Amino acid sequence: MIFNREMETLPREDMEALQLKRLQQSVRHVYENVPFYREKFAEKGLTPEDIQSLDDLKKLPFTVKKDLRNNYPFGLFAVDQSKVVRLHASSGTSGKPTVVGYTRNDIDNWAEIVARAIAAAGGKPGEVLHNAYGYGLFTGGLGLHYGSEKLGMATVPVSGGNTERQIMLIEDFKPTVICGTPSYILNIVETMEKMGKNPQESSLKYGIFGAEPWSMEMRHELENRLGIKAVDIYGLSEVIGPGVAIECAEAQDGLHIQEDHFLVEVIDPETLENVPDGVEGELVFTSLTKEAMPVIRYRTGDVASITHEPCVCGRTTVRMSRVKGRIDDMLIIRGINVFPSEIENVLLQIEELEPHYQLVLTRKGPLDDVQLNVEIDRDVFYALSGDLNHDKIKTIARDIKRQLKNQCFIAIEVNILAPGAIPRSEGKAVRIIDKRKAASV
Numbered sequence: 001m002i003f004n005r006e007m008e009t010l011p012r013e014d015m016e017a018l019q020l021k022r023l024q025q026s027v028r029h030v031y032e033n034v035p036f037y038r039e040k041f042a043e044k045g046l047t048p049e050d051i052q053s054l055d056d057l058k059k060l061p062f063t064v065k066k067d068l069r070n071n072y073p074f075g076l077f078a079v080d081q082s083k084v085v086r087l088h089a090s091s092g093t094s095g096k097p098t099v100v101g102y103t104r105n106d107i108d109n110w111a112e113i114v115a116r117a118i119a120a121a122g123g124k125p126g127e128v129l130h131n132a133y134g135y136g137l138f139t140g141g142l143g144l145h146y147g148s149e150k151l152g153m154a155t156v157p158v159s160g161g162n163t164e165r166q167i168m169l170i171e172d173f174k175p176t177v178i179c180g181t182p183s184y185i186l187n188i189v190e191t192m193e194k195m196g197k198n199p200q201e202s203s204l205k206y207g208i209f210g211a212e213p214w215s216m217e218m219r220h221e222l223e224n225r226l227g228i229k230a231v232d233i234y235g236l237s238e239v240i241g242p243g244v245a246i247e248c249a250e251a252q253d254g255l256h257i258q259e260d261h262f263l264v265e266v267i268d269p270e271t272l273e274n275v276p277d278g279v280e281g282e283l284v285f286t287s288l289t290k291e292a293m294p295v296i297r298y299r300t301g302d303v304a305s306i307t308h309e310p311c312v313c314g315r316t317t318v319r320m321s322r323v324k325g326r327i328d329d330m331l332i333i334r335g336i337n338v339f340p341s342e343i344e345n346v347l348l349q350i351e352e353l354e355p356h357y358q359l360v361l362t363r364k365g366p367l368d369d370v371q372l373n374v375e376i377d378r379d380v381f382y383a384l385s386g387d388l389n390h391d392k393i394k395t396i397a398r399d400i401k402r403q404l405k406n407q408c409f410i411a412i413e414v415n416i417l418a419p420g421a422i423p424r425s426e427g428k429a430v431r432i433i434d435k436r437k438a439a440s441v
């Protein structure tokens with residue numbers, strides 16, 4: 001067998017026994033090899049012997065992104081540098097990036113994790129996979145690449161950008177699976193349509209989309225326009241990269257966490273206490289098999305919930321809900337909390353709009369102000385002879401405001417722009433333009 005399906009269907013007791021054994025090994029590994037962890041454990045009076053059950057995980061300190069930055073570049077590595085065969089880094093908006101390292105075993109495990117994920121999403125050995133995630137320091141491109149090869153798929157390492165060429169390759173190589181950020185895939189679909197092609201006639205059957213939040217409405221949009229089944233893949237560099245969790249094509253209802261490699265918790269970000277199944281909070285992961293850079297209770301900043309309910313696909317692993325967004329990206333509009341993905345879900349239900357939007361944050365006196373930029377549908381735009389002051393435009397803007405009020409309980413200003421006015425994504429979409437800092441200088 002190419003990959004270990006058995007691990008996805010283990011009875012709970014067996015999974016938990018395996019997790020405990022691996023947790024104890026990981027804790028010992030960091031305690032013995034990473035001064036940062038040894039010091040943090042010492043502050044709490046802990047040694048690896050204190051981890052006798054999975055519940056003891058709660059005794060361990062959290063790790064946050066700042067810890068990675070403070071130990072830049074290799075301070076959290078738990079193996080000698082001669083054992084490290086790959087480095088990745090996430091860009092980071094300011095200052096130094098966060099760096100992660102992998103041993104050969106880590107790369108092999110990661111490939112297996114992603115191979116499983118692609119198989120769960122519908123990929124099959126012998127078929128072609130078009131990989132439009134960016135190759136480079138970002139984990140998306142190479143992460144999907146190694147998994148796809150491991151599964152036995154002919155992998156097209158096309159990366160992001162050069163969209164017309166991608167479309168030619170899709171026509172000629174006839175992939176069944178396409179991978180990329182949902183926003184970039186939308187860009188590909190739109191470009192196909194502009195070129196007079198019918199995306200539904202392509203060979204594609206499955207999409208594996210992630211690396212950014214996307215709403216259910218965006219899923220419907222991509223599935224309908226491309227004639228595929230689209231599943232959500234989740235991961236982050238600090239924990240390994242893509243493949244930490246994946247939706248199955250059967251249910252498309254929550255992402256199966258690859259629990260033999262990652263232990264999940266959901267915490268209340270204020271109290272830092274664990275919350276029960278079904279309650280939203282911040283995802284926290286502990287790696288169970290990583291050698292080069294294990295993480296203990298890594299706070300992801302991502303908002304989701306988990307469930308132990310069985311899934312129709314037969315996998316027994318815990319599932320997480322789709323990620324609503326990062327805590328940092330949550331907008332507070334006159335006391336109401338809202339994530340851009342929730343706004344997206346409303347916008348995509350409105351027929352007269354293109355599925356592109358941006359939120360612009362500014363400061364008005366002491367208060368934050370949010371404006372929503374959206375694009376009018378191409379056909380509507382031409383029917384109105386491109387007149388954005390037309391009464392019909394004002395009616396549409398009012399409708400958007402009403403829907404946002406009804407469904408997200410927020411009141412914000414809406415600017416309707418011409419088709420194509422919002423920059424298209426070739427990787428992770430920029431949904432929030434934050435002008436507040438610039439304004440206060």
Ligand code: DLL
Nearest residue numbers: 090140210211212213233234235236237241242323
């Ligand atoms: O985005 C890894 C990845 C690549 C995942 C390809 C899926 C596909 P980073 O660049 O470190 O790694 O960014 C990780 O992206 O903490 C989330 O905030 C966000 N994210 C990743 N997947 C999803 C998803 C990769 N499916 C950060 N839904 C994470 C929502 C996601 N957000």
